[in-house]
Amino acid sequence: MTNESQANIEKSIEKIIYQAALALDDHNWDGWFELCDTDFSYSIMSFSPEINKNMTYFSGNKKELKGLMDMLPKHNTDHSPLHRHTSVYTVDVADDGKTADAVSSVTIYQNMLDGINSHIDSGESRLFVIGKYIDKFKITDGTPKFISRETKIDNRRLDKGSHWPL
Amino acid sequence: METNIQTPGKGAYTGSSKNALDASERLNKQIFIEEQKSIFKNIWVPVCHESELPEPYDFRTSSIGNDNVLICRAPDGKINALLNVCPHRAMLIERRPRGSFLEGQASGNPKRITCMFHAWQFDMRGNCVYVAREKEGYQDRFCKDDAGLRRLRCSVNFGGFVWVNMNDQPVATLEEWVGDAFLSLEGHINSTPLEVVHYRKEFIDTGLKARLLKMSDSVGAHSKQSLFNFGHFMTEDSKPGADTNEKKNSFPTPNAMQSIRVNLFPGFSFHLDGPTLNVSTVTPVNGNRLMIEHKSLAPQGERETERNTRSQFYNANFGPFRAMEQHETKAEKQNEEKKQALANHLLHEWSRWMDEHPDGESRLSELATRRSKNAILxxxxxxxxxxxxxxxxxxxxxxxxxxxxxxxxxxxxxxxxxxxxxxxxxxxxxxxxxxxxxxxxxxxxxxxxxxxxxxxxxxxxxxxxxxxxxxxxxxxxxxxxxxxxxxxxxxxxxxxxRELPATVGMGNSFTLRQPADANAIRQAANNADSVIIIGGGYIGLEVAASLRKKGIAVTVIEAASRILARVASQPLADHLVQLHRDNGVTVLTDIGVDKINKEDGRFDSVILSNGEKIKADMLITGIGxxxxxxxxxxxxxxxxxxxxxxxxxxxxxxxxxxxxxxxxxxxxxxxxxxxxxxxxxxxxxxxxxxxxxxxxxxxTIQTPWFWSDQYDTKLQSVGIVPVQDEEVYQVVRPSKRDHGISFWSYKGSELVAVEVVNDPATYMEARQCLDTNRSPDPNQISSLSYSPIDSGGGRSQ
Structure with missing residues (x-):
C-alpha cells in the first residue's frame, strides 16, 4: 500500500465517522446503516469507579439495531434532539489496507424539547454525554464500512429517554 | 389474581385536602425537609452491597438524607458504617465514591481514615487514633479517646446488602423492619454470593410522595400482590411456561424466568427478573427531585457466557438504552382495585412518618415509645x-x-x-x-x-x-x-x-463565657498591643487585669457613672478603679459608645459619645x-x-x-x-x-458569696450589696495585712454585706457574722481593736 493510498483511506475513514455523526443527529437510521457492514456490531460501554467494573450498557448487531429503530414510534422516548461533536484522534490502517481502527472523541449535547415543563425547558442545550468512539472498519476497494463501534462513555448518570444509539 | 393485604390501613386513603397531592406540594421544600428528618433519619437504607468492598480497608461512601456515610471493611472483615464527618470541625472526611485505606494517601497514613483538615485519624471502627498536637493543644481537657467517628447502626443481610440506619434506636431492628417482605426472594438471593455488575443513576423530577403514588401504577393485572407492615410490598408475576418451583427456572441460573419484586418503603426495590437481580434505591435531592440508583447483581465467579446472557437480559429490560413501551399500553392492563390498595398502603405509611395520618397513627410516637424502653440511660x-x-x-x-x-x-x-x-x-x-x-x-x-x-x-x-x-x-x-x-x-x-449588634460577626471582637471564648481571646491577645473593653463589670475588670499583665494597653469603657454599678459598693468601686489606674488601665465612666468601626471585617475603633475616637487591636464586650x-x-x-x-x-x-x-x-x-x-x-x-x-x-442556706482576682489583689465579698438602696451606707475597716481593706455595708445598724480586699481572715469573720445573723456595731467596725465576732449583735430576719 502506497503512502498516497493510505492517506486516502485515512481521509475516507475520517469522512465516514463525520457522516455517521450527521446521520445519527438527523435520526437518519437507514443512512447510518448504509455506512455499516452487514456484520456490524454496536455497544455502549462504561467504566464505573463506584463499583470498579467495566459495564456494558447496550450491545446489539445490525439486525437487532434495525429492530430497535423500527420500534421507535412505540417507544416512550424523549424527543429532544442530540447533537454529536466528534473529533477523530487516531486512524490506524492495517498494512494490507483491508481493515482500520479509529479512536474519536465525542461530546453529545441535548437540545431540550420534552421536559417536565417543556414550556420552560425546551430550546435549552445541555451537555448530555462525553466519551469516545472506538471504531473498526472493513475496507473494500478503498471504501471503509463500520464493522464495529464501541461507544465508551464516561457518564454513569443516564436519565430517561436515552436509549437510541449515541 | 390475588391480593394479600397483611396489614391494611384503618381507612382508605381518601385524598383529603391535608393529604392530597397537588402541584404546590410537589414543590414544597418544607415537606422535603420533614421527609429527610422524619423518614430518612429513621429507616433502614441499603447503602451498598458487601461485594463493593471485598477486601479489608476497602470503603464506599454514600448519603442518607443530609448525612454523609462512610462504609468500610475492618481488618477482621466486619463491615462498619460511620458518619463521614470529622468530630473536630465537622469536615467531610472521605470524598471518593470508593477506594481503599490500605495504601497511604498524600494527606493520610495507611490503614487510617484521615481528615485532611487537621489530620485527625481514625481506624476502621471509627475510633480516633491520632489527634494532631493533642497534648499541647488540649492538655487534660480532651483526649482522642473522647473523639471518634459516629458509628451508625449497620447490618449485612438479605443477599449481602449493607443496611444502615441513622437512628441509634430505630423503630425496629432490620429484621423486624423487613418483616416477611423478603420471604419469596430470600432463598434465591442467599443461594450464592453475589456481586454488583452494573451501576448507573438517574434523576427524576418529582417528589417522594408523588413517586410513591406512581409506584402503584407498576403492578400488572396478573401480579400477585402482598402488602406488609412499614409500607413494604411484594409483587410476583407468572411468566408463561415458567415453573418457578423448578430449579432450572429459578435464580441464580441464567435461564431463570421468575419475576419477584420486593419494594421497601419509601422506594428501595429488589427485583428478581429472569436471570438478573436489579436493585434501585431512592435518594431525594430536593423537594422536586429524586436520584434513583440502579444496580444489577450476578453470582460471583460465573462463566463469561453466563454473565453475557444476564447482561443482555438486563440491558434489554432494565438498561438505560432499553426500548420502553408507551405507558398508555400498560396502563390499560392495570387492575384498579389493586392499584388503589397499593396507593393507600404507600401513602398511609408516608403519612404515618409525617404525622399526617388520617387515623392519627404515628411512627414517631412508636419511636418515642420504643426509645423510652431502650433509652441511652x-x-x-x-x-x-x-x-x-x-x-x-x-x-x-x-x-x-x-x-x-x-x-x-x-x-x-x-x-x-x-x-x-x-x-x-x-x-x-x-x-x-x-x-x-x-x-x-x-x-x-x-x-x-x-x-x-x-x-x-x-x-x-x-x-x-x-x-x-x-x-x-x-x-x-x-x-x-x-x-x-x-x-x-x-x-x-x-x-x-450579651453582644452589641454592631459587633456580631466582627473579627477580633469577643465576648467571654466559654473556654473556647477564652482561648480565642488568648490567641488574639498574643498579637495585640491594645484592647478596648466595653463594660466595667467583674468580667471586664478581670480581663483588663489579665491582659494588662501581658503588657497590653487596656481601655475600659463603662456607660454608668461608675464601674460595678450593679453589684458592688461605691467605695469598693473607687478602690478598684484606682487599682486599675495604678496598673496603667484607662478607665472611662459615664460615657457611651456611639459607634463601633470595622475595617476589612475586623474591629478597628470606637467612637465615644463625646466624639472621641479610640483605636485598638481588639474589642471585648462584657456588658452582662x-x-x-x-x-x-x-x-x-x-x-x-x-x-x-x-x-x-x-x-x-x-x-x-x-x-x-x-x-x-x-x-x-x-x-x-x-x-x-x-x-x-x-x-x-x-x-x-x-x-x-x-x-x-x-x-443550709448560706449568705451569697463571691470572689474576684485582679492583679495581685483578691476580692472576697459576702452578702449582696443593695446598691439601689439609698439608706445603705458603708463603713471602711482597715486591715492588719498589707494592702488589705474591707467595706462593711449597713442599713441602719444591720449588716447586709461585706466586701474584703486582700484579707481572708476578715472575710471569714464577716461571713460568720452574716451566716449567724450578727451585726457588729457600725460605729466600732472601723477600729481594728474591735472584734466583729465577739460583738454579739443581732440581725433582724
Whole structure:
C-alpha cells in the first residue's frame, strides 16, 4: 500500500465517522446503516469507579439495531434532539489496507424539547454525554464500512429517554 | 389474581385536602425537609452491597438524607458504617465514591481514615487514633479517646446488602423492619454470593410522595400482590411456561424466568427478573427531585457466557438504552382495585412518618415509645431508680450531679453539654487562663477530673446539644436526633453573654463565657498591643487585669457613672478603679459608645459619645448576660417574659412543670428581685434541687458569696450589696495585712454585706457574722481593736 493510498483511506475513514455523526443527529437510521457492514456490531460501554467494573450498557448487531429503530414510534422516548461533536484522534490502517481502527472523541449535547415543563425547558442545550468512539472498519476497494463501534462513555448518570444509539 | 393485604390501613386513603397531592406540594421544600428528618433519619437504607468492598480497608461512601456515610471493611472483615464527618470541625472526611485505606494517601497514613483538615485519624471502627498536637493543644481537657467517628447502626443481610440506619434506636431492628417482605426472594438471593455488575443513576423530577403514588401504577393485572407492615410490598408475576418451583427456572441460573419484586418503603426495590437481580434505591435531592440508583447483581465467579446472557437480559429490560413501551399500553392492563390498595398502603405509611395520618397513627410516637424502653440511660444496667437528665455541664449542672449522688441517689444521671472537652470552671477563664499558664492552669480548671464521672456513674455527653424538650412525653431530643427519656429533668444551661449588634460577626471582637471564648481571646491577645473593653463589670475588670499583665494597653469603657454599678459598693468601686489606674488601665465612666468601626471585617475603633475616637487591636464586650432559657420557653415552661428571661422556679427550684427543675444562672425564684450569677448561686440552687429530688433535708442556706482576682489583689465579698438602696451606707475597716481593706455595708445598724480586699481572715469573720445573723456595731467596725465576732449583735430576719 502506497503512502498516497493510505492517506486516502485515512481521509475516507475520517469522512465516514463525520457522516455517521450527521446521520445519527438527523435520526437518519437507514443512512447510518448504509455506512455499516452487514456484520456490524454496536455497544455502549462504561467504566464505573463506584463499583470498579467495566459495564456494558447496550450491545446489539445490525439486525437487532434495525429492530430497535423500527420500534421507535412505540417507544416512550424523549424527543429532544442530540447533537454529536466528534473529533477523530487516531486512524490506524492495517498494512494490507483491508481493515482500520479509529479512536474519536465525542461530546453529545441535548437540545431540550420534552421536559417536565417543556414550556420552560425546551430550546435549552445541555451537555448530555462525553466519551469516545472506538471504531473498526472493513475496507473494500478503498471504501471503509463500520464493522464495529464501541461507544465508551464516561457518564454513569443516564436519565430517561436515552436509549437510541449515541 | 390475588391480593394479600397483611396489614391494611384503618381507612382508605381518601385524598383529603391535608393529604392530597397537588402541584404546590410537589414543590414544597418544607415537606422535603420533614421527609429527610422524619423518614430518612429513621429507616433502614441499603447503602451498598458487601461485594463493593471485598477486601479489608476497602470503603464506599454514600448519603442518607443530609448525612454523609462512610462504609468500610475492618481488618477482621466486619463491615462498619460511620458518619463521614470529622468530630473536630465537622469536615467531610472521605470524598471518593470508593477506594481503599490500605495504601497511604498524600494527606493520610495507611490503614487510617484521615481528615485532611487537621489530620485527625481514625481506624476502621471509627475510633480516633491520632489527634494532631493533642497534648499541647488540649492538655487534660480532651483526649482522642473522647473523639471518634459516629458509628451508625449497620447490618449485612438479605443477599449481602449493607443496611444502615441513622437512628441509634430505630423503630425496629432490620429484621423486624423487613418483616416477611423478603420471604419469596430470600432463598434465591442467599443461594450464592453475589456481586454488583452494573451501576448507573438517574434523576427524576418529582417528589417522594408523588413517586410513591406512581409506584402503584407498576403492578400488572396478573401480579400477585402482598402488602406488609412499614409500607413494604411484594409483587410476583407468572411468566408463561415458567415453573418457578423448578430449579432450572429459578435464580441464580441464567435461564431463570421468575419475576419477584420486593419494594421497601419509601422506594428501595429488589427485583428478581429472569436471570438478573436489579436493585434501585431512592435518594431525594430536593423537594422536586429524586436520584434513583440502579444496580444489577450476578453470582460471583460465573462463566463469561453466563454473565453475557444476564447482561443482555438486563440491558434489554432494565438498561438505560432499553426500548420502553408507551405507558398508555400498560396502563390499560392495570387492575384498579389493586392499584388503589397499593396507593393507600404507600401513602398511609408516608403519612404515618409525617404525622399526617388520617387515623392519627404515628411512627414517631412508636419511636418515642420504643426509645423510652431502650433509652441511652438504660446502658447503666446496674443503676436502679428514676432517671435524671441534666442539660448543661455548668457549675450548677455538675454540682447538682455531685450533690444528687451524695444524697444517696441510685438512679441514672446523664449530663448533656454542647462544649468540647471536660466541663471547666468559669472563673479562671477571665483570669489565669488568659495569661496562658499552660497545662497546669487548664488541668486545674476542670470542674471534675475524668475519674469522678466514672466513679459517680454520671454519664457525661459532651459535644451533644439538646435541641428540644417534650414535657408531655418526658423526652429531650439531642443533636444527633436521639430522644432521651427522663423522669426528672434539670435545666442548667447557664447564660449567654450579651453582644452589641454592631459587633456580631466582627473579627477580633469577643465576648467571654466559654473556654473556647477564652482561648480565642488568648490567641488574639498574643498579637495585640491594645484592647478596648466595653463594660466595667467583674468580667471586664478581670480581663483588663489579665491582659494588662501581658503588657497590653487596656481601655475600659463603662456607660454608668461608675464601674460595678450593679453589684458592688461605691467605695469598693473607687478602690478598684484606682487599682486599675495604678496598673496603667484607662478607665472611662459615664460615657457611651456611639459607634463601633470595622475595617476589612475586623474591629478597628470606637467612637465615644463625646466624639472621641479610640483605636485598638481588639474589642471585648462584657456588658452582662441573659439566661439561656429558649429550650424551656419553647417547651412551654414558664419564664420571666413570654419571649424569654430566666426560668421561673419555686423555692425547691421546680419550674412550672413539676418534673423539670432549673438551677444556676438560667433560673430565678418567683419572689427573687435580682438574678445573681455566681458560683455560690450555682452550687446552692444545685443543692436545693438535689434535695428536692432525693427528698432529703434542704441544705443550709448560706449568705451569697463571691470572689474576684485582679492583679495581685483578691476580692472576697459576702452578702449582696443593695446598691439601689439609698439608706445603705458603708463603713471602711482597715486591715492588719498589707494592702488589705474591707467595706462593711449597713442599713441602719444591720449588716447586709461585706466586701474584703486582700484579707481572708476578715472575710471569714464577716461571713460568720452574716451566716449567724450578727451585726457588729457600725460605729466600732472601723477600729481594728474591735472584734466583729465577739460583738454579739443581732440581725433582724
Amino acid at each position: 438504660d446502658k447503666d444496667e446496674d443503676l436502679i431508680g428514676p432517671k435524671v437528665v441534666v442539660i448543661g455541664a455548668s457549675h450548677a449542672g455538675i454540682a447538682f450531679a455531685d450533690r444528687l449522688r451524695k444524697n444517696g441517689f441510685t438512679g441514672k444521671i446523664a449530663v448533656f453539654d454542647r462544649q468540647v472537652g471536660g466541663p471547666m470552671e468559669r472563673p479562671p477563664l477571665s483570669k489565669g487562663f488568659l495569661l496562658g499558664g499552660g497545662e497546669t492552669v487548664e488541668s486545674k480548671s476542670l470542674l471534675r477530673q475524668k475519674k469522678w464521672y466514672k466513679t459517680n456513674k454520671v454519664r457525661l455527653n459532651t459535644q451533644t446539644s439538646v435541641q428540644a424538650i417534650d414535657t408531655e412525653r418526658k423526652t429531650v431530643t439531642v443533636n444527633n436526633g436521639d430522644m432521651v427519656n427522663y423522669d426528672m429533668l434539670v435545666i442548667a444551661c447557664g447564660a449567654i453573654p 448576660v441573659f439566661p439561656d432559657s429558649k429550650l424551656a420557653s419553647d417547651a412551654g415552661i414558664e419564664t420571666q417574659r413570654a419571649d424569654g428571661g430566666a426560668i421561673l422556679v419555686d423555692d425547691m427550684m421546680r419550674t412550672s412543670d413539676g418534673d423539670v427543675y432549673a438551677i444556676g444562672d438560667v433560673a430565678i425564684r418567683r419572689d427573687q428581685a435580682l438574678a445573681v450569677e455566681s458560683v455560690h448561686n450555682a452550687q446552692e440552687t444545685a443543692s436545693i434541687a438535689a434535695a428536692a429530688i432525693t427528698k432529703t433535708d434542704a441544705p
